[in-house]
Amino acid sequence: MIDFPEARDFAYADINDDPYIITVSPRLKLQKPTRIIAILRHELGHCLLSENPDHSEQEADDIVETLFGHRIYYDSENIQTIIPANWPRPLEIHQ
Numbered sequence: 001m002i003d004f005p006e007a008r009d010f011a012y013a014d015i016n017d018d019p020y021i022i023t024v025s026p027r028l029k030l031q032k033p034t035r036i037i038a039i040l041r042h043e044l045g046h047c048l049l050s051e052n053p054d055h056s057e058q059e060a061d062d063i064v065e066t067l068f069g070h071r072i073y074y075d076s077e078n079i080q081t082i083i084p085a086n087w088p089r090p091l092e093i094h095q
């Protein structure tokens with residue numbers, strides 16, 4: 001899939017134009033709800049940080065952790081989850 005070349009790519013936020021658009025892969029609906037919630041929250045984080053387009057991936061997690069009161073973790077496949085796992089975002093993936 002052109003928009004989602006990597007196995008761990010499930011969604012992205014386009015914050016360059018108003019309105020912001022979050023695009024999701026058809027594969028997202030096949031994921032566990034605990035992943036879907038964390039992935040979508042992470043993308044909302046990018047939208048909330050749109051005034052600083054150079055924000056980091058960890059900053060996207062941080063802002064929605066504050067908003068929703070739940071941490072964004074990374075599972076054994078380095079995909080976001082709300083189930084306690086690795087935190088903060090692993091350094092081997094896009095920062």
Ligand SMILES: [Zn+2]
Pocket residue numbers: 042043046057060
């Ligand atoms: Zn991101």
